[in-house]
Amino acid sequence: MQFWQIQTLNSFALGGLLFLLSSGFALIFGLMRIANLTHGALFMLGAYVAVSAMRAGFGLALAALIAALAVAAVGGLIERLVLRRLSGNAQGQVLATLGLSFIASDFCLIVWGGDTIPIQTPAMFQAPLRLFGLIFPTYRLVVVGIAIVVGVVLYLLMERTRLGAMIRAGVDDMQMARAVGIRASALFTIVFCLGALLAGLGGAVGGPIFSAYPGLDSDMLSLALIVVILGGIGSLVGTFVASFIIGFIYTFGTALLPDLAYVILFLPMVIVIAFRPTGLFGTIKT
Amino acid sequence: MAIDRRQFLQGAAAAGVGVAYSGLGFGQSAEPVRLGLLTVKTGPLASGGIDMERGLELYLKERGGMMAGRKIEVIVADTGGSPATALTKTQELVERNKVHVLTGPLAAFEALAIDDYVRTQKIPILSVAAAEDMTQRKANPWFVRATSTSAQCAHVMGHYCATVLKYKKMIVIADDIAYGQEMNAGFQRVFEENGGKVIQKLFPPLTAPDYGSFIAQLKTDADAIFLGFAGSNGFRFVRQFNEYGMSGKMKIVGGMTALDESVLRNMGDEALGLLTVCWYSAELNNPINVKFAPAFRKIYGYDPGFYAAATYVNGDVLNAALTAVGGNAGNKDALMAALKKTSVQTARGPVKFDTYGNVVGNVYVRRVERKDGRLVNAVVETYPDVSQFWKYDAKQFLANPVYSRDWPPAKNLQ
Numbered sequence: 001m002q003f004w005q006i007q008t009l010n011s012f013a014l015g016g017l018l019f020l021l022s023s024g025f026a027l028i029f030g031l032m033r034i035a036n037l038t039h040g041a042l043f044m045l046g047a048y049v050a051v052s053a054m055r056a057g058f059g060l061a062l063a064a065l066i067a068a069l070a071v072a073a074v075g076g077l078i079e080r081l082v083l084r085r086l087s088g089n090a091q092g093q094v095l096a097t098l099g100l101s102f103i104a105s106d107f108c109l110i111v112w113g114g115d116t117i118p119i120q121t122p123a124m125f126q127a128p129l130r131l132f133g134l135i136f137p138t139y140r141l142v143v144v145g146i147a148i149v150v151g152v153v154l155y156l157l158m159e160r161t162r163l164g165a166m167i168r169a170g171v172d173d174m175q176m177a178r179a180v181g182i183r184a185s186a187l188f189t190i191v192f193c194l195g196a197l198l199a200g201l202g203g204a205v206g207g208p209i210f211s212a213y214p215g216l217d218s219d220m221l222s223l224a225l226i227v228v229i230l231g232g233i234g235s236l237v238g239t240f241v242a243s244f245i246i247g248f249i250y251t252f253g254t255a256l257l258p259d260l261a262y263v264i265l266f267l268p269m270v271i272v273i274a275f276r277p278t279g280l281f282g283t284i285k286t
Numbered sequence: 287m288a289i290d291r292r293q294f295l296q297g298a299a300a301a302g303v304g305v306a307y308s309g310l311g312f313g314q315s316a317e318p319v320r321l322g323l324l325t326v327k328t329g330p331l332a333s334g335g336i337d338m339e340r341g342l343e344l345y346l347k348e349r350g351g352m353m354a355g356r357k358i359e360v361i362v363a364d365t366g367g368s369p370a371t372a373l374t375k376t377q378e379l380v381e382r383n384k385v386h387v388l389t390g391p392l393a394a395f396e397a398l399a400i401d402d403y404v405r406t407q408k409i410p411i412l413s414v415a416a417a418e419d420m421t422q423r424k425a426n427p428w429f430v431r432a433t434s435t436s437a438q439c440a441h442v443m444g445h446y447c448a449t450v451l452k453y454k455k456m457i458v459i460a461d462d463i464a465y466g467q468e469m470n471a472g473f474q475r476v477f478e479e480n481g482g483k484v485i486q487k488l489f490p491p492l493t494a495p496d497y498g499s500f501i502a503q504l505k506t507d508a509d510a511i512f513l514g515f516a517g518s519n520g521f522r523f524v525r526q527f528n529e530y531g532m533s534g535k536m537k538i539v540g541g542m543t544a545l546d547e548s549v550l551r552n553m554g555d556e557a558l559g560l561l562t563v564c565w566y567s568a569e570l571n572n573p574i575n576v577k578f579a580p581a582f583r584k585i586y587g588y589d590p591g592f593y594a595a596a597t598y599v600n601g602d603v604l605n606a607a608l609t610a611v612g613g614n615a616g617n618k619d620a621l622m623a624a625l626k627k628t629s630v631q632t633a634r635g636p637v638k639f640d641t642y643g644n645v646v647g648n649v650y651v652r653r654v655e656r657k658d659g660r661l662v663n664a665v666v667e668t669y670p671d672v673s674q675f676w677k678y679d680a681k682q683f684l685a686n687p688v689y690s691r692d693w694p695p696a697k698n699l700q
Contacts, residue, residue, distance in 0.1 A: 116518030
């Protein structure tokens with residue numbers, strides 16, 4: 001049955017994209033305890049910056065790098081100039097990120113216009129891959145590869161470096177971390193930049209599949225929320241696993257019960273919130 | 287009272303012209319006709335909405351801001367593509383700006399949101415939105431629609447696919463919204479009545495992040511697939527369709543918004559040869575369009591599509607009706623009656639209305655070709671004077687339920 005094999009590959013591809021999208025969101029949520037509602041807008045900004053970079057003659061790989069760095073810089077500004085002033089006021093911070101996301105999407109509309117702008121798949125990945133009689137878009141498999149690489153790098157960063165240890169300490173108990181001399185303010189800025197960097201990278205890498213269009217921000221934000229809540233806040237492994245779970249549920253759900261696409265997408269999240277508020281791998285209640 | 291800059295400038299210009307013309311003996315034209323444009327300038331629908339404004343702007347610019355000897359004052363309202371805002375903005379246009387006539391809105395759900403209000407206020411409205419029942423079972427007496435119902439053009443494509451292209455088995459796919467459902471239903475009805483079979487119906491969510499899981503389940507024994515998508519979804523689908531290596535397995539045909547000019551300008555060779563159906567094409571060779579399309583392209587750098595043409599056509603319809611009532615927009619009943627009686631040449635070809643306020647006009651089958659380096663929708667076949675009821679009797683048509691996911695029932699699904 002070709003159907004099952006292709007849908008399985010589709011699930012992995014979507015899962016990889018979802019991980020690129022939500023890993024940054026999960027990092028920020030875990031450490032700062034705020035749902036960064038600009039995340040979708042940062043993802044969209046990444047896609048648009050990649051568009052501009054590619055128009056200037058760069059290839060997708062370089063464009064993605066430029067997009068990631070540019071969006072990381074924007075993230076740093078948001079943290080330093082806005083969220084910093086609201087520290088301690090989580091509700092205010094979430095509302096501020098919501099406001100910023102609206103501003104960002106109108107900014108993109110003014111600069112890049114209202115049309116959907118396609119991002120070209122790199123020429124070497126354009127031809128579909130033919131394997132054992134299956135035909136599958138090559139670039140999607142590349143995306144899965146990128147997601148796995150990003151996942152491994154993030155895992156090593158969190159588990160094997162001093163910065164990772166500080167972040168983990170902050171996630172577990174911020175006050176205690178401060179007491180042992182971790183500079184929370186610097187840590188917040190770094191993590192916010194890193195989260196934004198991942199969003200920008202995701203936007204650029206996902207570009208050939210999603211394209212850049214107004215509304216991409218809100219489409220993506222809800223997906224990131226679902227993944228992070230399912231995986232568990234503060235858990236990188238949880239986010240990784242949840243991305244692929246949602247990838248499978250969504251792909252097979254829409255293929256087998258297309259009328260219930262959204263039910264299938266959101267139901268796991270609702271069930272998790274109701275019965276396991278910490279998510280699959282998390283320790284913090286949503 | 288807050289007056290935005292645009293409105294102020296237009297008002298000032300209108301006053302100036304009014305004075306000038308009263309000196310020439312057109313004393314009656316002292317007060318301008320106020321035209322409210324309901325459009326979308328922010329959010330995901332902004333691309334079409336901005337084109338609506340540009341189409342109207344160009345129409346008035348070419349006529350020195352005048353219709354039927356009267357100065358036209360345009361007040362633009364941005365609905366943001368939200369039904370609630372569409373209603374507030376309509377109220378604002380009617381109650382604060384005292385508009386005589388409205389054009390827009392863009393989306394069906396916006397039109398439905400203002401339906402009741404327009405009825406109670408009795409404001410003539412030249413609609414752009416396609417919702418079937420606005421001119422059918424729940425016809426709003428203040429509506430005229432010079433564009434198309436959801437299914438009006440799809441009927442034509444159903445006929446063309448069955449009789450000219452001789453397709454036997456087809457798949458239909460569209461966004462899971464009323465517009466997409468109505469379009470696919472109309473296509474299916476005519477296609478099957480002419481001997482074809484719809485073997486699969488798919489409705490991905492409007493904001494489906496990805497079509498991979500839908501493409502993988504397409505029945506490969508179909509001759510072709512009909513795309514009822516709106517906005518950029520059609521072109522995203524076509525791209526992914528090719529990425530999955532499907533391009534040799536079945537043909538693609540599309541509805542009136544599947545491969546609009548506004549989308550084509552961002553596409554590449556993958557679009558070449560695809561057939562779509564619409565009431566307009568920038569390539570139309572009629573006396574009005576051969577001026578309009580190049581003029582629009584010269585100013586904005588791209589071809590006008592569905593939305594720019596919609597307000598431009600509405601301009602000609604309103605102009606004709608205003609001329610018929612001698613420029614007197616104050617008498618709403620007379621203006622409305624004149625609008626419905628309009629029979630006028632426009633950029634889409636001749637336009638007249640049925641008793642429900644919907645256009646009877648030409649519909650074109652178009653093929654994507656490359657011309658002077660850009661992609662265009664070249665016209666390959668013209669169906670003249672197509673009604674929203676296709677070839678059916680209006681009464682019998684209206685006795686059926688409105689087109690939907692489940693009506694008419696699909697009996698040939700595999």
